[in-house]
Amino acid sequence: MSLSAVQTRPAADATSAALKARYGAAAPAVGAIWSDTLDGLLQHRSVRAYLPDALAPGTLEAIVAAAQSAASSSNQQFWSVIAVEDPDRKARLAELAGGQAHIRQAPLFLVWLADLSRANAIAERAGQGNEALDYIESLVVSVVDAALAAQNAVVALESLGLGSVYIGAIRNRPEAVAEELGLPPLVLPVFGLCVGRIDPARPSEVKPRLPQAAVLHRETYSTAQDAPVAAYDETLRDFQRSQNLSPVGWTQSVVSRVSKVAALNGRERLREALQGFGFRLS
Ligand SMILES: Cc1cc2nc3c(=O)[nH]c(=O)nc-3n(C[C@H](O)[C@H](O)[C@H](O)COP(=O)(O)O)c2cc1C
Numbered sequence: 001m002s003l004s005a006v007q008t009r010p011a012a013d014a015t016s017a018a019l020k021a022r023y024g025a026a027a028p029a030v031g032a033i034w035s036d037t038l039d040g041l042l043q044h045r046s047v048r049a050y051l052p053d054a055l056a057p058g059t060l061e062a063i064v065a066a067a068q069s070a071a072s073s074s075n076q077q078f079w080s081v082i083a084v085e086d087p088d089r090k091a092r093l094a095e096l097a098g099g100q101a102h103i104r105q106a107p108l109f110l111v112w113l114a115d116l117s118r119a120n121a122i123a124e125r126a127g128q129g130n131e132a133l134d135y136i137e138s139l140v141v142s143v144v145d146a147a148l149a150a151q152n153a154v155v156a157l158e159s160l161g162l163g164s165v166y167i168g169a170i171r172n173r174p175e176a177v178a179e180e181l182g183l184p185p186l187v188l189p190v191f192g193l194c195v196g197r198i199d200p201a202r203p204s205e206v207k208p209r210l211p212q213a214a215v216l217h218r219e220t221y222s223t224a225q226d227a228p229v230a231a232y233d234e235t236l237r238d239f240q241r242s243q244n245l246s247p248v249g250w251t252q253s254v255v256s257r258v259s260k261v262a263a264l265n266g267r268e269r270l271r272e273a274l275q276g277f278g279f280r281l282s
Contacts, residue, residue, distance in 0.1 A: 018042035024235035026211035026228070040159050045204045047163025048102040050196030055107055059160065063195070066156030067149035078142035079149050080115040082181050083108060089180065096176050097169035097192065098265065106194035111170065111177070112150045114142035116186040133186065134280035146190045157195055167192035172266040174273040185278035205243065208235045
């Protein structure tokens with residue numbers, strides 16, 4: 001056996017186990033391709049049960065350093081994050097986000113912001129106008145920047161053995177969240193992120209994803225996605241049964257999410273909220 005084969009064999013086995021957890025029977029073949037980072041990414045799962053312990057000193061700063069290491073459109077860094085640790089403030093934010101108990105429970109709640117206020121202030125001081133900030137493009141850039149930064153933070157905290165879950169529900173009542181956090185104009189709370197040590201008594205599992213045939217298009221867009229989606233419904237039902245959840249599959253969750261405005265839980269007002277925050281959306 002060659003030296004390279006000795007080095008790659010266990011890694012390849014680990015990868016195929018991780019891919020099986022991620023895709024079930026539809027796991028793609030990746031050969032001997034493997035890295036610690038890839039392995040960590042494949043192990044991702046949202047965590048909704050935390051120990052109350054405070055995080056080790058330096059953890060927040062390390063996570064934010066990872067977030068700031070993400071790419072940023074033209075290096076404009078149109079994002080910020082607020083670290084909330086005060087139990088009362090976390091409790092109020094939990095109520096604003098549909099009463100999600102894990103926001104109270106996690107020792108740290110990060111609120112990721114699409115933030116054009118810093119650029120606006122710099123432009124005002126420079127006295128050369130800020131008309132580009134009026135366009136939806138600038139908002140999109142800031143939301144993308146915030147999301148890339150947050151996901152880098154998630155990868156970093158998971159590599160430290162911590163858990164997290166995104167909280168999109170802070171957009172249910174964006175004005176109240178903005179008031180709670182003292183946000184200036186031109187700042188949108190995009191999502192929250194609970195962060196903490198995982199409660200070993202209530203661990204979560206890797207949730208399977210769509211087969212790659214549903215999301216990976218080669219050269220041009222393919223509309224032939226019915227078969228992979230049907231296969232995924234079965235894979236997700238198996239997962240849901242294993243978690244003692246109702247085996248509804250995936251298709252039904254998409255239908256429930258998109259068929260009625262009520263499923264947006266207040267987020268259908270986002271344009272109005274954004275305009276109130278000073279975004280002109282030209
Ligand atoms: C932008 C965003 C917002 C989310 N909002 C919530 C939320 O408000 N509450 C929650 O429990 N999970 C939330 N999630 C977590 C998703 O439900 C979860 O990522 C998805 O079910 C896949 O599960 P996994 O992360 O364990 O793989 C959110 C995820 C994202 C990316």
